[in-house]
Amino acid sequence: MSGPVLSLRGVSKRFGGVRALVDVDADVHEHEVLAVVGDNGAGKSTLAGVLAGAHRPDAGQVLLDGRPVLLDSPAVARSLGIAAVFQELALVDDLDVVENVFLGHETVRGPLLDEVAMEREAWRLLDQLAASVPEVREPVRTLSGGQRQVVAVARALLGSPRVVVLDEPTASLGVRQTAEVLNLIVRLRERGHAVVLVSHQAGDLQAVADRILVLRLGRVHDVFDGDASYEDLLAAMTGAVRPGAPHRRGQR
């Protein structure tokens, strides 16, 4: 396997007195789903935010293809091929599906928007995700939770980013919709994207993750292979140590 696309080296981030991330190392490869799990407050969303350019680390480096990069804003990360789907999805309810997918990256034809090209591309992205969005000119407010998730992912895929960061994509979804989103993630991996999947639902992740990074109190507690047992993950997340865990690599 080639080297990692995106790496964190010794990344720390604090919010006031709270140490959200402490000296975190992580690597993301193409054709791979890296899951990040942890209990509430373990620093998962902060880690996603650092990768996506929403948070700037206080210390440490973000490396893209081995070279340090400065991710100032989601727009900068985006331009470097790192797209994120945030927990709150960041969709504008009053805008329709096409407008949301292209928000901030609209196609223009001369001085005016090229609605035809955008509508076609939106259909192409949604088809590629085998999405069940019936109509792209309806405000996203009218869509179901799963459909909104699909729209947010479609937006992330615009311009074929190399890394897709998904923050808690299944948190607000039902059983069937969760399965749809997990299918979507497998499809992203098959298409060669590097996927970072942040979740606290350890059970969901085992289905799709190639590697599972466990955060606890802002530190990387452990990295498991994708077939780690539920008990091991739970133990690592909560700190209830289970001696002799088989997949433990003893990173730290």
Next chain:
Amino acid sequence: MSAQPGGTGLPGAVWQRVRIGTGLLPIVAALVGIWLVLGAINPAFLAPENLVNLTLQSAPVGVIALGVVLVLLVGEIDLSVGSLSGLAAAVVAVGSVTLGWPVALAIGVALACGVVVGLGYGALSTRLGLPSFVFTLAGLLFLAGVQLRVLGPLGSINLPFESWFVRSVQQGFLPAGVAWALVVAVVVASAAGQLAARARRRRADLACASVPQVAVRTFVLAAVLSLVVAYLYLGSARGIGYSVVLFALLVVVTDVLLRRTRWGRSVRAVGGDRRAAMLAGVPVRRTVVLCFVACSTLAALGGVLAAGRLGAANQGTGGADTYLVAIAAAVIGGTSLFGGRGSAWSAVLGVLVIQSIANGLTLMNVDQAARYMVTGAVLLLAIVIDMLMRKRREA
């Protein structure tokens, strides 16, 4: 289930048009209703001469309301538009009369004042994160003070009647032939644009409007424009004033900017959900600053037009209820106070509603007190409707 471009049901583009259309339809109906009632009470209201007056009264405050629409769309407000318009009027009068500048230069300086104030507001909003309600309230007082200082001890300065500026605002009207030529040009351009868009969508295999739909829309547009022009040039009526032409042009340009450009899309996104827009990579700060600048500049332009219409600038120009009328007009016209939803056309419709009521009640010799109360009631109604629609959407 696979997504089919142009699947069953009404095609997307058509729905979008319908949505935009239905947004403005209630207010158009209300306007027609108001005209019928006022005309029934006093037929003089519907006389072409009076309606020409109505358009001339509406243009200056309409230009201000257009700017207010932009700040409301981005989720902010500007309470100082009245004071700023008064200051702009004072700058034009003092510059061109007292200081002897060419009128064009004085107008340019007045508009530049608007740009500077808008940049200041933009900085206060995006850099310091202050609420616009508060700093534009401060601006309202501050600019009113500057206006008085600029006017000096006299308090009122008359513009020379023979200057091209006053003449064109007060007595400049499109010749009937030109007005009709414009109607034809607009209708042809609209039909051609719709057919071209239809052809492109068809080639791209997307849902598109049918030819009868295009024909109906074109016919309605032609009928409305012809009716307006025919009526305003009827008998001794003077027709369409240059200031009205300027207002209409600004509305059309703003409408295209809002609906068909990246900037317009950013405005709606920032007003709809600022954090989501920021995360999606929309340049939020730039969008907000530009809206403040556009609003202040349009407010200054409205003040310039008011000075031209009055032939003078005094301490009352842009004072009293100007800013309330401009903001009320934008809201009555259907632009949401909560940001994200609205249209350039709401400035036109809202101003026509308010000025129709004012004009009609004046014709009936009803006093200022009743005028305020009726306008207040209409504004309340508009806000209630806005709130109810918002609730229903979120339900």
